[in-house]
Amino acid sequence: MLLRLGRHYPGIKTWGARHRAWLANQKFVHAEQRLAIEELLLAERQAGERIARLEQAIRTAVADWSLAPVVVFRRELREHEQLAEGLFRFRR
Template sequence: MSDERHEAMRALARARHLVKKDLQGKRQQIWSLMLRLGRIYPGKTTWGPGHMRWPTAQKIEYREQRIAFEELFEGIRQEGECLERLENAIREVVPEWSLSEVVAALQAVRGIHLIAAVGVLAEIGDLLSNPARADGLSGSRALRKLDRYKVKRSGVTKAGHGRARRISWPQK
């Protein structure tokens, strides 16, 4: 595996992660602004097409609040477009990556899509060649305490690679 090529893929995956984080922050800011204005979304699912139309239909009385809202909403649109460009770039370069076969193997696990698989592999490398190392790096290995008659298991250690642990795992 070319270290430079792997670092390039890691940079692309991290850029996507940062844009996703910024998008979530802007959504939270709009949500907070609407709550401060006493506006509560009546639907059940948020940030789908219906929810995206709802804020724009709201009448905001003061110009200052309208400007703040419009800027935040424009930021969401821009971040969404950037996220789409980065995800398309990831999809485009994965076939050329040395870990493309491992990406395909990871996608066989329910709930892991291409972007999440690339994010994990970009951070911790080829986890199929050494699963124990992958557990340790990700911090996903549960602690075990040996008692005289039984093994007690505790939660995840959280001692490993934080960025690999925080990768989102949406459904395919």
């Protein structure tokens, strides 16, 4: 809808805090357009909350699992991989 109205987000990263603020501050001629954006933002927020609940349920379930140390090790390894990847990109 925004692209059809000729509106382009001026930032680089989408769906971050600044992008959400930009979306929330858009002004529209028709109330239905405002409602559509509000529904979009609500759906995105609810999806994030759903993901957080699922991740918490997985963490709780894994804590009692016999392979919990393997899962913890793999998660820590992935965090280190992401950190190294970020540092490598920064040096370029």
